[in-house]
Amino acid sequence: MDFTSVARAARTASRQLATARREQKDAALLAMADSLLEAQEAVLAANDVDVRRAEASGTPAPMVDRLRLTPDRVAGMADGLRALARLADPVGDVVRGWTNPNGVQIRQVRVPFGVVGIIYEARPNVTADAAGICVKSGNAALLRGSSSAEASNVAIVAALRAGLERAGVTPDAVQLLTGGREVTAELMGARGSVDVLIPRGGAGLIDAVVSGSKVPVIETGTGNCHLYLDATADPDMAVAILLNAKTQRPSVCNAVETVLVHRSRADLVERVVAELTAAGVTIHGDDDFRRASPQVVAAEPGEYDGEYLTLDIAARVVDSFDDAVDHIRAHGTGHSETIVTNDLAAAERFTAEVDAAVVLVNTSSRFTDGGEFGFGAEIGISTQKLHARGPMALPEMTSTKYVVTGQGQTRP
């Protein structure tokens, strides 16, 4: 695979996509969905090759499960493409516009980035999802999946490209980058021919892309999320939010990893311990929490810094609101931070002083999600401050250009 010619084909395709009308892009998404369903047998057979190889090399069962496709999962991919077709097209939106005193008219208009590279891990369904998001937002996609899913990805991309072609869109709008690690290095070095790079996966992958890439990166980060129960927290609300944020789906980035309780609320410490324990959560607590129950295990040094992504939680009693904010500043990853309080000033200070993509008052951090925000699609949750912060959807897959129109005006 010659990266330079692949990137050049992507640039050419991006020009067709950039000026495609919504109806063309939606027709392409529907054709991609149809084509994927028609190719189901080929996709499952290719996936079987990947799964057998993973099993033969001793890959852990949960990872093999993520790699495995089924008729249901293929149908899910097709449904995802159809759902994208129903969403509004961000391209062409006029963000703002005005007329200068000299009559020159200025409009800031949403346009696609151009060529978007997406680097992701084992789940082959990301292939269809990422391709669909790029097509809908008018970007050409360079997909770099995991080598462990290569046979599956080749079959999926072949089906998607057949769909594009059937809809009259150049198939080079979606290209898969196969080959060894040097291809990833070429992709990360392709400043100018690739406009934006988005890593989707674990912390290791993201760190490698962020530090190695010369192409601008949108970082989708890890979530060491805190829940602070303030002095005036309603106990029923506090427990309901805590259980939801910890146990509703512990493996995701918006699940809570540490609970902080104000020292004046010994009642809450006891109830938190009882309810979490009943829900099967292991509490890694400080001395105050350990006094509340022998079931609380001692928090180790460094315990407050990582994500568990399991039914574990770190727990600490803080002396004050300021102590809680200081703890979050020292240990948070800037993803989602929550306060439960009935004190208006505390709520205002928390939302102003805590520096995170999403700050929540009296509700669950599980709402930090493109679907829950009502966006319809989600590329990931950005924890960086440049370009996009928080759940990213189709508008975040675009740039803008200024269109300036005059009738011969010149600058005095």
Add this chain to the structure above:
Amino acid sequence: MDFTSVARAARTASRQLATARREQKDAALLAMADSLLEAQEAVLAANDVDVRRAEASGTPAPMVDRLRLTPDRVAGMADGLRALARLADPVGDVVRGWTNPNGVQIRQVRVPFGVVGIIYEARPNVTADAAGICVKSGNAALLRGSSSAEASNVAIVAALRAGLERAGVTPDAVQLLTGGREVTAELMGARGSVDVLIPRGGAGLIDAVVSGSKVPVIETGTGNCHLYLDATADPDMAVAILLNAKTQRPSVCNAVETVLVHRSRADLVERVVAELTAAGVTIHGDDDFRRASPQVVAAEPGEYDGEYLTLDIAARVVDSFDDAVDHIRAHGTGHSETIVTNDLAAAERFTAEVDAAVVLVNTSSRFTDGGEFGFGAEIGISTQKLHARGPMALPEMTSTKYVVTGQGQTRP
């Protein structure tokens, strides 16, 4: 200078600035202006040290002139700070907001980046300008000026910090990074402690920062700007716009560097040659242009790729609209591209198909400017597609956060 402790002080200062009210920030800007004027003698004396050293080492006269401060230039810096105080504060703007079906309220609010690093070249007036823009937008500034202006910058920053202190704002909101090249390397490697890095200067500086930085960069790029005179261009309008875009200030990034003329317009080729020559512009033309006048010199290979920034222009006859767009795609830097036409379809195609920060129809590319756009302040003109594209002003110096408020809602 210990970079780690400087960066830590900047982070602490950024927290005070992030929640400062506009009236506090404006008072600080006015105090910085007063303090700078009071320190004028010390600043001019320090500048004299830099100027003498530059002269002694044989620095070319135009560069020494850019380095030199005068009472007028110091007054200009103070005026710039006062003008910033009059501008609207982007921080706290609600970009959008809505209520979900379950009653959870979501607002996307503008917040400062936090700590902003600015790397710039010899002109010491950038020191006050960059510091003021950061203070107004609620960001702590780490200023990395040129070693050739270090004495001037030390004196200016001392004055600015005295002003901040007088206004009750922590002086660590503005810090100068002194020392050798290793300090620049530390700044570019400080992902996490510095939120954004902005290089202001020539292409060499920008390239070095873009390729060396692990901190996200906002790139202010070079402008190889084109003016395309289409088949239906009005000749008087074409000439007026060309002369303005080339000669009104040839040394800046929005000046035009290449003129393209549609083959059907031999009349325009002749008039362009005559008018440009009369205006003292040297034309580097293709064979078609050279036939029009012996004063046109031959365009060398590569002539279409760089910025002259002088009274020179490259000139070419193109066979069609598509040829013009292809030429711009091959040689443009995505800054400002202009068409002069009376053909509505050509204008629409040009603004849709040319991929640049600013596309202009029937007006001068000299309008690509924060001041001319009505922004009141300009940090630079971004030619990248992430975060900000085109003239950048105070809102582009901010990120956003989502504030999510509920009454106990949890995710089903």
